[in-house]
Amino acid sequence: MRFLFLNHVQNAFQSLRSSRVRSALTMLGVTIGVASVTAILALSGGASKIISDQISSLSGNIAVIRPGIATDPIISITQPKLNHYYATSTLTEADILYIKNTPHISEVAPLMVLSGSIKASSVAPSESTVVATTPGLANISNLKLREGQFLDKDLKQDAVVIGTQLSINIFGTESSIGRILTIRGQTFTVVGILKRSNNPINYNSIDFDNVAIINFTEGKKLNQNVAQIQQIDIKADSIANLNPAIANISKTILKSHNGEKDFSVLTGDQISQSTSQLFYMIAGVTTAIAAISLLVGGIGIMNIMLVTVAERTREIGIRKALGASNSDISWQFLIESLAISISGGIAGYICGYLIAFIISRSFLTFDPIINWQISIVALIISIFMGTLFGLYPAFRASRKDPIESLYQYS
Amino acid sequence: MAVDTLPPVIRLRGLQKRFGIGDAENLAINGINLTINRGEFVAVMGPSGCGKTTLLNILGLLDRSVDGEYELDGQPVSEISKRKQARIRSQQIGFVFQSFNLVSRLNVIENVALPLIYKGITRTKRLQIASDILRNFHLNEREYYMPCQLSGGQTQRVAIARALVNEPSIILADEPTGNLDSRSSHIIMEELSDLHKRGNTIIMVTHNPRLTTYASRVITMLDGQIDTDTRNITKQPVTRHRKKSARKLKRGKK
Incomplete structure (x- = not known):
């Protein structure tokens, strides 16, 4: 390519400057697309970070067992699995027993998320969840109570602990100790109210402000006596003992599952893979916006580049007559479309962070993450688009017949 | 290639170029045989539509003949790849067009430096060379003008400067003075x-019979064929006007 590259870059920016409005409008498509991608990644990164902060604040001796094989984070963002409701969990009560009997494990709490309406004087909104678990959850997840107490072996089985917001929603007050609510037609007595955590994104995938926590055995009863375990939280007696204990558990469960690796044990940062439903909704919508705007933006680039090629037919003829080869011409136009897409991408990266901060400051409880990976993704998307949608116009330009081009408009 | 057996710069044999198809077929060039040696100044004359420009385009590797042979420096052009042809255009051939064909987006010095881009010369060097050659043409004060701000004569001088900037051995000029006043x-x-005089081969298409006095050989074309081919014109006495402008040019080149 000799020294042509720099020259093409200068040339491209000169030509973009000569039609500012047109270039800016073309860039806008890329900008919106890249902004959406950046916002998604920044927010999802922020969500992951908040969970990993939770994990490390819980002194790092927590592990989580989930059914199925852990997928990588990008796939779990773009193809969220609604395993709460549809998939049959591969974790069984027998597994809980194994884990309990493993040395160095101090607490075990299975989580069974149930669907079903919560009713008292009014019906709870649909974002409320019913979770059946064991008393150990309070210790593992460090749940603080506003009033009353958490579930306990010694209490009656129909006890329920509810979140502050749920209490307000169904009783109209934050203090509802001793009041009675119904879940799937069965009555439960409120024994405790959780302190407001304002933290819907956590590794339990449960918004503890909007939850009704019942005993595991009661939960099973509501579910035709079938245990459906979405997750098992475990806590080791010390950080050093966590890994050996996990290895032990993995081996035992694997054996009892006939050697089928249908579960995953996650520790530390692995847990922070974000799983919140709320987050999936945001991510799903923005991914769709991003995909559409990237496509439309790309078509815009191609369109403008074709116009540019047509406008500069004569220049192409001159350049060819002066010794430009076909590839020189196609590079010239390809670099111009790359200049559009990369400039748009940089603008999109900045806008994406603005959007992410606006969203997080107004609706969410965490800040978006800032790291180099996101900027690389934004750059790669821009380069990919500039190349993909610039290739055809560049090819057309290079194929122009010099004679016809030279005598156009003359 | 031995020095003593240098082949002619251009050798055409039975060259044909067809435009249109079927009933509308029209032979722009109908069997031209022509040999041009190094250092000749050929003026090509003829009425409009006799194929002069097409011939020039074929000679400049911009167009392809449909039939016949074209040897450039002893090498058949049909065997040269497109990329190689572009390199020959870049290094050996300089074009001067009747309609100037400057790139209107670029200023004078950038236009003149344009052919150097494709020779792979760095930007600073390019502008230096372009500036030098513009000084020869008394255009050094117009370096940063845009083409639309120049007069016709200046524009054509810029176009010639551009054709010469990569020191081509063959210069193809298509009515270089067609739009200009006599001065x-x-x-x-x-x-x-x-x-x-410095040894370049020049092929110039022109309508103006007076300009043929500068040429060492005059070819007239008719209906896509060579009509007459006159060599060794007796040098006409240098007119007063020519003397004056020659002095002016020499002074500029010092």
Whole structure:
């Protein structure tokens, strides 16, 4: 390519400057697309970070067992699995027993998320969840109570602990100790109210402000006596003992599952893979916006580049007559479309962070993450688009017949 | 290639170029045999539509003949790849068009430096060379003008400067003075004949019989064929005007 590259870059920016409005409008498509991608990644990164902060604040001796094989984070963002409701969990009560009997494990709490309406004087909104678990959850997840107490072996089985917001929603007050609510037609007595955590994104995938926590055995009863375990939280007696204990558990469960690796044990940062439903909704919508705007933006680039090629037919003829080869011409136009897409991408990266901060400051409880990976993704998307949608116009330009081009408009 | 057996720069044999198809078929060039040696100044004349420009385009590797042979420096053009042809255009051939064909987006010095881009010369060097050659054409004060701000004569001088900037051995000029008044024409013709004296091969298409006085060989074309081919024109006495402009040019080149 000799020294042509720099020259093409200068040339491209000169030509973009000569039609500012047109270039800016073309860039806008890329900008919106890249902004959406950046916002998604920044927010999802922020969500992951908040969970990993939770994990490390819980002194790092927590592990989580989930059914199925852990997928990588990008796939779990773009193809969220609604395993709460549809998939049959591969974790069984027998597994809980194994884990309990493993040395160095101090607490075990299975989580069974149930669907079903919560009713008292009014019906709870649909974002409320019913979770059946064991008393150990309070210790593992460090749940603080506003009033009353958490579930306990010694209490009656129909006890329920509810979140502050749920209490307000169904009783109209934050203090509802001793009041009675119904879940799937069965009555439960409120024994405790959780302190407001304002933290819907956590590794339990449960918004503890909007939850009704019942005993595991009661939960099973509501579910035709079938245990459906979405997750098992475990806590080791010390950080050093966590890994050996996990290895032990993995081996035992694997054996009892006939050697089928249908579960995953996650520790530390692995847990922070974000799983919140709320987050999936945001991510799903923005991914769709991003995909559409990237496509439309790309078509815009191609369109403008074709116009540019047509406008500069004569220049192409001159350049060819002066010794430009076909590839020189196609590079010239390809670099111009790359200049559009990369400039748009940089603008999109900045806008994406603005959007992410606006969203997080107004609706969410965490800040978006800032790291180099996101900027690389934004750059790669821009380069990919500039190349993909610039290739055809560049090819057309290079194929122009010099004679016809030279005598156009003359 | 031995020095003593240098092949002619251009050798055409039975060259044909067809436009249109079927009933509308029209032979723009109908069997031209022509040999041009190094250092000749050929003026090509003829009525409009006799195929002069097409011939020039084929000679400049911009167009392809449909039939016949074209050897450039002893090498058949049909065997040269497109990329190689672009390199030959870049390094050996300089074009001067009737309609100037400057890139209107670029200023004078950038236009002149344009061919150097494709020779792979760095930007600073390019502008230096372009500036030098513009000084030869008394255009050094116009370096940062845009083409639309120049007069016709200046524009054509810029176009010639651009054709010469990569030091081509063959210069193809398509009515270089077609749009100019006689004074500007003579300045440009002086420049071309000066190039000729320095050993360059020049092929010029023109309508103006007066300009053939500068050439060492005059070809007239008719209906896509060579009608007459006159060599060794007796050098006409240098007119007062020519003397004056020649002096002017020499002073500029010091």
